[in-house]
Amino acid sequence: MYKIAVIGTGYVGLTAAIGLANFGSTVLGLDIDAAKIELLKQGKMPIYEPGMQDLLDKNVAERRLVFSQDIESGIRWADIIFIGVGSPQGEDGRADLTALYNVAEIIGRNLDGYVIVVTKSTVPVGTNEKIYEIINEYNQGNFEFDVVSNPEFLREGKAMYDFLHPDRVVIGTKNPRPVEALKKIYRPLYLNEVPFIFTDLPTAEMIKYASNCFLAAKVAFINEMARVCDSVGANVQTVALTMGRDGRIGPKFLHPGPGYGGSCFPKDTQALAAIARDHNIATPLVDSTIQSNVFHKEYIVQKVVEAFDGKISGKRIAVLGLAFKAETDDIREASSLTIINRLLNQDAAVCVYDPQAMDNARQIWSDVIEYAGNEYEAIKGADGVVLLTEWNQFRNLDVAAMLDLMADKKFFDFRNIYQRNEVEALGAEYYGIGT
Numbered sequence: 001m002y003k004i005a006v007i008g009t010g011y012v013g014l015t016a017a018i019g020l021a022n023f024g025s026t027v028l029g030l031d032i033d034a035a036k037i038e039l040l041k042q043g044k045m046p047i048y049e050p051g052m053q054d055l056l057d058k059n060v061a062e063r064r065l066v067f068s069q070d071i072e073s074g075i076r077w078a079d080i081i082f083i084g085v086g087s088p089q090g091e092d093g094r095a096d097l098t099a100l101y102n103v104a105e106i107i108g109r110n111l112d113g114y115v116i117v118v119t120k121s122t123v124p125v126g127t128n129e130k131i132y133e134i135i136n137e138y139n140q141g142n143f144e145f146d147v148v149s150n151p152e153f154l155r156e157g158k159a160m161y162d163f164l165h166p167d168r169v170v171i172g173t174k175n176p177r178p179v180e181a182l183k184k185i186y187r188p189l190y191l192n193e194v195p196f197i198f199t200d201l202p203t204a205e206m207i208k209y210a211s212n213c214f215l216a217a218k219v220a221f222i223n224e225m226a227r228v229c230d231s232v233g234a235n236v237q238t239v240a241l242t243m244g245r246d247g248r249i250g251p252k253f254l255h256p257g258p259g260y261g262g263s264c265f266p267k268d269t270q271a272l273a274a275i276a277r278d279h280n281i282a283t284p285l286v287d288s289t290i291q292s293n294v295f296h297k298e299y300i301v302q303k304v305v306e307a308f309d310g311k312i313s314g315k316r317i318a319v320l321g322l323a324f325k326a327e328t329d330d331i332r333e334a335s336s337l338t339i340i341n342r343l344l345n346q347d348a349a350v351c352v353y354d355p356q357a358m359d360n361a362r363q364i365w366s367d368v369i370e371y372a373g374n375e376y377e378a379i380k381g382a383d384g385v386v387l388l389t390e391w392n393q394f395r396n397l398d399v400a401a402m403l404d405l406m407a408d409k410k411f412f413d414f415r416n417i418y419q420r421n422e423v424e425a426l427g428a429e430y431y432g433i434g435t
């Protein structure tokens with residue numbers, strides 16, 4: 001059985017570490033973040049992800065999974081090294097690859113025999129080739145190694161499930177040598193007839209960006225349709241559901257909302273646009289997707305402001321949901337950031353509640369906004385309620401009780417969870433997205 005080191009124990013690295021251990025390999029999770037490794041050594045999860053704690057506990061108890069900060073020893077110990085460090089948005093929208101190149105250097109310096117280096121991080125075309133060159137430079141050609149691009153398609157909140165039940169596994173290589181080892185570590189998937197796509201490095205890198213940009217475009221498109229529906233009096237929910245019945249379109253990623261966010265769509269659309277620019281290729285669809293999403297977030301803000309006749313100064317607004325989607329505590333690039341900041345700029349008072357993202361919110365807004373203990377506490381005395389994240393507990397609000405608590409009964413349901421006629425019958429002024 002293979003000894004696998006996973007460098008970077010963020011969302012992707014930690015999921016891969018637990019998942020690969022669960023598939024039977026011995027896995028060492030490595031990170032430069034001492035606090036994160038300390039938590040993991042104590043068996044605690046550094047992120048909120050349903051179902052992950054049990055698998056962490058199981059694989060640690062069965063001695064297939066350990067964590068360490070000693071990256072150099074980890075590299076020397078491993079047969080296969082997975083890289084799961086971040087590739088955040090850098091200058092001009094380009095992916096910042098500093099962490100990946102640092103890791104490549106440290107791998108090159110510590111290589112003491114053949115190793116397979118597998119990149120899980122989302123990286124622009126050409127990055128794995130560069131990783132190969134850096135490792136070779138610092139290893140001074142002493143030891144053979146292979147570089148594999150194995151992009152990750154997991155969704156936050158369903159990370160463990162997606163890793164264990166992927167729609168496909170992409171393996172990009174320069175030559176066929178590492179393929180058998182990859183098939184072995186992913187054997188439970190391979191046996192389960194999950195499609196494996198074996199290809200070259202640039203194609204594997206491109207598959208990841210193309211997939212994310214297509215999904216982002218789908219969301220941006222239905223949000224545009226929602227804006228049109230708002231103006232012409234059509235119902236986007238029925239439009240989307242009916243479009244989705246067409247097998248060529250499909251029902252997924254056609255849910256209108258407050259604009260896409262998170263750590264992937266915003267940065268990956270920007271990165272793909274930058275890749276194209278660097279190669280003098282025009283990508284007007286990708287560019288428009290980015291622009292459309294920015295516009296949509298401003299449209300949402302306008303909707304709230306206009307409901308108060310353009311004057312929200314002094315109004316009390318309750319925001320339900322801060323995370324960029326349900327089942328995560330992540331608020332990176334979430335619509336809540338744009339909306340709350342715009343409301344604050346116009347001197348509204350904002351009180352928020354999210355079941356998981358309150359700690360992250362405190363780091364951003366400290367005492368500029370109020371933090372409620374639950375949704376009804378947030379709503380108390382509010383002039384408007386803005387629902388941004390589709391948490392299950394917000395799907396089942398006691399709307400009558402909610403309205404009783406409010407000073408002015410404006411309800412902005414930006415996930416289209418409630419039926420306009422039912423909520424209006426209870427005395428609310430209802431605002432959805434394209435409904």
Ligand SMILES: NC(=O)c1ccc[n+]([C@@H]2O[C@H](COP(=O)([O-])OP(=O)(O)OC[C@H]3O[C@@H](n4cnc5c(N)ncnc54)[C@H](O)[C@@H]3O)[C@@H](O)[C@H]2O)c1
Binds near residue numbers: 120123
């Ligand atoms: N989050 C997702 O849903 C998701 C899904 C698919 C792909 N991706 C991609 O995977 C990559 C990682 O994303 P993430 O969300 O897990 O990031 P993250 O920020 O949650 O985690 C990155 C981790 O890498 C560690 N790190 C940084 N530099 C390091 C170094 N030199 N040595 C060791 N550890 C180091 C950080 O401390 C952190 O724990 C990105 O390229 C992202 O685009 C993310």
Ligand SMILES: O=c1ccn([C@@H]2O[C@H](COP(=O)(O)OP(=O)(O)O[C@H]3O[C@H](CO)[C@@H](O)[C@H](O)[C@H]3O)[C@@H](O)[C@H]2O)c(=O)[nH]1
Binds near residue numbers: 255259262268
């Ligand atoms: O119909 C939809 C679907 C999504 N969203 C929004 O789009 C964003 C992204 O959602 P989702 O794709 O579920 O979240 P991520 O965890 O960011 O996952 C995406 O980004 C990951 C990182 O690259 C990829 O691995 C996944 O395949 C890809 O779905 C969120 O703000 C959602 O609220 C909508 O508004 N409507």
